[in-house]
Amino acid sequence: MLVLSRVAQELISIGDTISVRILAVSGDSVRIGVEAPRSFTVHRSEIYERIQDEKKTGKHK
Structure with a gap:
């Protein structure tokens, strides 16, 4: 797990998108x-x- 410290309005990028x-x-x-x-x-x-859970029980819509 990556742990980052950020303050309000700061951004974290994951890949390009x-x-x-x-x-x-x-x-x-x-x-x-x-x-x-x-x-x-x-x-x-x-x-x-x-x-x-719904997918497993077949109840997912």
Whole structure:
């Protein structure tokens, strides 16, 4: 795992096409923005896990 320190408005680049920007930091909360091509899906981990569970049980729409 790569660990980086960033402050608000700083950017992290992943490859040539994905960028993560720190939008705001307030206490223990961090707001981030993710820019990626439409061909990539971006989900919070709990949503991604739910989608994977639904695919396994055949309930994914």
